[in-house]
Amino acid sequence: MASVFSTLHESLRQVLSQRLGWFELREVQERACVAISGGSDTLVIAPTAGGKSEAALIPVMDAVLKNGQPGVACLYIAPTKALINDQEERFSAFCLPTSLSVMKWHGDVPKGGRSWKGEPPHFLMITPESLEVLLQERELSQDLRQVRFVIVDELHAFVETDRGVHLRVLLDRLDELAGRKIQRIGLSATAGNPQEILSWLSDGRQGQKLVEVAPAPREKHFSFIIEPDEDLRTSALVRVVTGRKALVFVNSRSGAEHLMKALSGRVRNLHIHHSSLSPVMRRKAEEAFLSEDGACIVCTSTLELGIDIGDLDVVVQVGPPDTVSSFLQRMGRSGRRGRPAFVVFVLETPCQLLCSCAIIECAIDRRVENLHPPEQPYNVLLQQLFLALQKGRTGWGTLMKTLLARPAFSGIRPTELERLIRHLVDEGFIATDGEMLMPGTEAERVLGRSNWKDLYSVIAGGGEYRAMTPEGEAVGKLDARFVNSHSDGDVTLGGQIWSMVKCDEGHNIVVVVPSVAGGARTFWRGSGEAGFSGLICERAGAIRKERTTRLPLGDPERAILHNALQTIPKEVDGSGLFVRERKRAGRRIVEVYSFHGSRFNRVLALLLVHCLGEKSRVSSGDFLLRVSGAGKQDTIARVIAALEAVRALSPGEIAEILPAPQRDAWKFAGLLSDHLFRKTVLPDYYHITEFKQRLAGMAVTALPPSAPEPGTGE
Template sequence: MLAERLGWCELREVQEQAYTAIRGGNDVLIIAPTAGGKSEAALIPVLDDILKSGTKGVACLYLSPLKALINDQEERIAAFCRPTGLSVTKWHGDVPKGERGWNVDEAPQFLLITPESLEVLLHEKGHGADLANLRYVIVDELHAFVESERGVHVKILLDRLDRIARAPLQRIGLSATVGNPDEILAWLSGGRHPRRLVAVPAPATAKKFRFVIESDPTRRIDALSGLVAGEKALVFVNSRSMAEAIVQEASGRIKNLHIHHSSVPPAKKKAAEEAFHSGEGACIICTSTLELGIDIGDLDIVVQVGPPDSVSSFLQRMGRSGRREQAAFVAWLLSNPAELLTSCAVIECAMEKKVEPLLPLEKPYNVLVQQIFLYVLSASRAGRSTIARDLLTFSAFAHLSAGDVDRILDHLVSAGYLAADGEMLMPGAEAERVFGRSNYRELYSVISGGNEYRAVTPDGEVVGSLDAQFANRSDPGEFALGGATWSVVKCDESHNLVVVVPGGNGGGTSRVFWTMGEEAALSPVICGAVQRIVARGGTVLPLGEGEMEALNAALYTLPTGIGGQGIFVREERGNSGKEVVVYSFYGSRFNRVLAYLIKSLLGRVQVRYDDYRVRVMRAGKTGAAVKVAEAIRDIPAIPAEEIAGLLPLPSFQSWKFAAALPALDFQAMVLADYYHIGEFTKTLVQVPVILMPDAESGATKADAGE
């Protein structure tokens, strides 16, 4: 069939290995580079088995993180199934309601769906029986789920599918980059089946890099225009606000310019994707939304504006180019030498195959609350002991106890979310008020939607979504969204809606319209590579003369004596006098915790942090560096419950269902999965804290005349 219908002569190595692993009855994680044939590697053995077994009903469920990715994959999967008479159906929120589902005895063999739509499907009557013969679940872009609440939700859904199918399904995960693949395969499998890792590295191919360093914003856009002129180009940026700003500045200067990010409406994103299928040059300014496997065809160049925040992102972005035997071409558009240093670190990590490990959540109490609500809602009335017993059978909650569930149930009852009749529980008035709209549909997703408002025109056209805090300002002013300028004329808080009209008459720069989720933080893997470059005094990359000068300029700002590992402390003279600088190359998430704890231990000091250092001001006139170093060494001995009281609590609005948690459980969740205190303490125990000579003793490279 493949040879005749698709014109294939042979299978790729990843497809041969996957066929053997899947047909052998294993749970499988398939890792291969972008466009490396992962989807086909999963589909071929599954399709073969379905044809041989003649299974009725849905035999394979294809779970995807994005509706757009499902739309993109539908035709690819249908191309496999169509010649064999097997059917494919997609089900997600953008599919019209009348087109979802199927008639009796006409269930598709392949169902493409998002986790949220699967939750809806499992609560709808009429289709559950068609999942009874389910045999396979393929989880696409698995890495996009693992570290978030959606990953916990996916694990629960997979367990529920096992029960519906009356046998453990074969789980097949697909991913391009994972730093700890064996652990993630174990996370996916849950110990139900034997498991096999199919990891085929990308073949060695030519790669071209070009670095453009320009501090002036206007000249930076000029450089971008020159890079993408007449080419099919993806320009990756690290935030939606930056994407909008670049489109504003580049409009009229770059032909066939488009924008693609999570707050742009689906139709506009689809238009951007389709622009690449024309014969002309096209340029899409995008965020991570185009890292995943949406097929946009061949392109000529990937432009990275500023360094990406992870090696994984870089590999996926670079993988977008260099297909069809062409060398991958990535141009780096940077604003200063420090960004060049970071970019070199990213490339070195990729060369050494050092990719970020994925860390599943430890205390997903907010997802437990969601599942309690869903359980009670589906049962109308449910016994406390039954709720605890059933929910604790999910592998995602295996580390929790019956006491944890009882404690949260007590709080939900006292807060009015649940009503109690003896041992029986039912939805309470507060649950009805918060989640009752649209027949409790808010319960089907763990994605927090309360932080964004839909932006629509008076004619009802959806132009995107806005941050709620921005939308609720008394005078939001003009703002950029989807490459256009708009003004808010009305805010409807009850429906999370703002009415907007075209702007553009203010004559000034449009405002940033997100206040949450935009903070960039480099991964510890990248920061560690920066430390190694600093320690050796240069990069292994073959840079040109101009790039070498820029890299040396970045290195000269750092003190001599920084080794390849460890935390280095010394006194320096800052803008406001003497300060203690802690060179801690573990990323701003780590350094945020370190800064808070230093401040708590030393009292009335001021602290600032970034990805590479913590600055401590007002630590004393004498012996300040010694005090800071000793404080850092003392941190691992602080009891966990005491650390919890030393770190500020972020707003619960960042987590859906968190408002319904007891305060101490919310604090424990934040400590584990926001501050990652376990990883923080583990790192701090393992690395030495080294006191360096202060700056006035001539300890910078520049002062030493290097």
């Protein structure tokens, strides 16, 4: 397409044609140029390696070259430092030949490199946390007054988190600093509800455009290994990756360490990559992968995002991923530069095969999970409240007006904010002088260390220890609970075995030295499998209803899938709740088939226990809830009545029943009373609104006792 290409600034056209060999733009780039040059806030949805970065960079560069002015012209915001490091080379290849400057600013950049003298860069690449730091710099922040564009990469990684709320607040503050509406551009490979996410990004400030380009049809190869024995499964995995450049995805950090230990000595040039390893260790793995010899990396979602890891031969998925979105990101690592994508699933059970088929079918149908931003983001509200107070005395009314004006806090009522402030005053976190508010002694003690730097991020980090060698070399991070329970034992971290020899609780440091012992199985809080999304489970229910999959499985895999489907009663599909009674070990067990997602089933199980009474016991899995202790007579009727009672509960009643999660997942939760913590955290933690909406229209069906006995579909 030459229509847009011919209108680009001459120096940009020269870079594209002479250095990159481009004489036309891809469809996504052409359409993005039209939307962005028209001044609209824009969300670009395109598959991994589909040219999204250039789709944003080209029109922004064109505008900057044609309308040059001092100050930072564009902020590029990414969720990880590694992605910024990777994209810096790409941005520089485009920008530097046109005399546009590029700078990165994040925590791994030496302090001397996080500043500028004289002219600021045209493009500043930064994380939300470092942008918060920069906005506190009185002189440097003034150079952001000229920002005209903000590019947010991997937008889907922000939307459902407190970091996403923080990002939205930062974008509002940039508008205020500039005195105008800065154009916002989001980039994402996946989103089930892109129009809603665009509205979330734009906040209705000005025109908005969605640029969504379907992936081009290309050849994809899938292979399945189903083996219940762990040793045999590991041997099969070794055969798959031997002699190949491979990424092996697992669903947790502890799972990655366990698999790394099992593969050590059996796979050449083996590395590991996850979020609790030091930046040096992660970079070592990335560099090994980009070398001529290649490598095999055992990794978690840290290598899902847009880091360019070059050509690879195979993506291995150990166990199905939790979401279709993750699968698409991981599959997108393979099949680049004209080669077919090749994904091997290494599975333990027939149920995992069913879920893997459901994931691939959703991907074929271009169905991806919807993203749901937090409704009650009190963690970020507390951060912004104290950031405002630490700058100086602030009037009560002014503070409330400023905070409630943020679209990110639109779900918080004035009375709730007033109640929160009064609680903080009572607890000594806020001091008063008439109508004026200022940080109290407790805030100074808890938050005021190192010039209030804890307020620059909403990421909770208090539950981890830094693992350091005696020489001061960083190895990674360990869960505090693990350290406290194994304080004089061994640990596996980064694929190596270490002995913990000293623990400094005051500075959250544990000193480690190499060991030759067996090593404990390391765990991290929240690193267990979350279970499958509702979208995956609903598709699995549909496969049961259709009695087969659309995928061209081999005969052995098709037989395994057929046997798995036969264990589920024939009346069950993905549309409602199906209840049946059976005897198990002489006891009456009521089983509730629910293909609505693991999180939905966990919430339903907790509420069922409440409605059935303390003597009942309810366990939940991906597809099935098991109820015991529901009585000896009319148990089916009692369970169905309890399900109807759950359906009748209000969101407030549900929040009162569900147990509160551990506070340390929220950085500023310690400032809240138990009542405020429950009220503010539970709606988003359990996704109560979504749960109510799903349950509202579900039919509850009693199955005949003669239905086939279920197997392990949980």
